Amino acid sequence: MRARVLVADTLDAAGVERLRAEPELEVEVRTGLGREALVEAIPAYDGLVVRSSTQVTAEVLEAGKRLRVVGRAGVGVDNIDVEAATRRGVLVVNAPEGNTLAAAEHTLAMLLAAARWIPQAHASLVRDHQWDRKRFMGVQLQGKVLGVVGLGRIGSEVARRARALGMRVLAYDPFIGPERAGELGVELRELEAIYPEADAFTLHTPLTEQTRHLLGAEAFARMKRGVILVNCARGGLVDEAALLAALESGQVRAAALDVFEEEPPRSSPLLEHPHVVATPHLGASTHEAQLHVALEIAEQVARALKGEPVAHAVNAPGLPPELARQLEPYVRLAQKLGELFTGWASGAGAFWPRVEVVYSGSIASRDVRPLTNALLVGLLQPVLQEAVNAVNAPVLARQRQLRVNEVREADGGGPGRITVRAGGDAPGSEGLRGGAEAAPVGGRSSGPPQVSGTVDDAGRPILVAVDGYPVHVSSTGHVLLAYNRDQPGVIGAVGTLLGQSGVNIAFMQVGRRRPGEEAVMVLGLDNPIPDPVARRLREFDELWHVVIARW
Ligand SMILES: NC(=O)c1ccc[n+]([C@@H]2O[C@H](COP(=O)([O-])OP(=O)(O)OC[C@H]3O[C@@H](n4cnc5c(N)ncnc54)[C@H](O)[C@@H]3O)[C@@H](O)[C@H]2O)c1
């Protein structure tokens, strides 16, 4: 069945075409759906594409039983309940680069408009037919101080342009280092220190619980009298009631607003104020920006629905495309090892609350977060009813107090190798199960479980060791894993029983350290082992820890 994608906000036609070019996608454009209509429609879709108008609430996500990805054609994801999406395993992707220049240019346009009363003068001349050259006295920007709050993509481009206008730029961004500020010719300051210095302020942070009402009555009171405020980021960053009061008192000379706490703003007194310059959330509205974000999001939504790695995942670790391609075989390997580990470990009824993953060889020096995520998917999926994926696996692991400790062994070159083993201290972790040390719950006769794998030149996952015993399993399918006593007749007896039950053995390997001692047996099977046969295998005296799994 083809995956269905709903485009719920206006998206450049090129983006819709890009999605429609995917043969396995069926795309529908239905803009302007209200809350109820969206909740009713969403169960039929696997992907949803929005801009800032559609509210992707927990209710929408809950209703979207098939939903796998929400694409935001733009930067801000404050209209998407990312937490709810993560809990439900829905990937959220955005297109953060396509509209940077549009938003930066709009910010400058708004700053200049407010400094020179351009919309007010235009309305006076064109609408009221007044030739009034005294009322609209402006202020010069050259030599003035601009306070930039948030020196990310847009803030940086605004700072560059403000510098070109001859402004001194002071910036507040706790997550940006002085080197970056230095490159931009910007001075980093605490916000408090910028208040009394800046002639104009411009906001460029995301709207989060930390930044909501970042500028309120107290902040306005500390600013220079006659300051200009520009907000082309998010309405919620400013306490609008406090801004209105500051405009009325003249503390704020002018406010240039592209965004509002409520959009569209219903009967906001700010819109009536003569010192307000306003646009209806047009920061990203250039042909160029819309084309870029539409193509960027279409590409990512298509990739996500095909199960391919994406560049701008908001709620899962993202990787640059090249690195993602290189790591892809190891992602598959990590998930397979996770599944096998869970099967092997639970074979004796044991539950291992702590797991250690060791990365060695060429992958040891890479960003291994996607691999650990894939491992979590593999560890959890066999024991959970709900669908587990790279988005919700960390949340589900936390809920189940499963901790994975990453260990990297020096990169000695050669192909990457992943070993998953029981135990290992998760740094900073609380004691598990009432403070007990990492220990299996249940019994196991053959020591802590451990599985290791690598990938071959074709990118196929290879199982190379079980509990430290060397094996080499490359083909995929059903496998039987067991410990056996290394003595004549055991392997033959297993083969006979399986043969009599119609189970064909594709290959057989025995990993042993010394002849005559215990060994690990791995059998590749063309068909699954029926339960009664599995039971009889478990009754063999010379065979123990019999596990039927998939590789
Ligand atoms: N008006 C529009 O149409 C329009 C268009 C594009 C983007 N936006 C909005 O502009 C904002 C910035 O977008 P961007 O692409 O530059 O994002 P970005 O992620 O590149 O930059 C945001 C910056 O804010 C900083 N930041 C986060 N919390 C902060 C805090 N508490 N105090 C100070 N700085 C903080 C981050 O460190 C980061 O550098 C977003 O809110 C986005 O939604 C609006």
Ligand SMILES: O=C(O)[C@H](O)COP(=O)(O)O
């Ligand atoms: O965060 C963004 O990208 C902007 O606010 C643009 O929003 P829009 O896609 O609704 O124009």
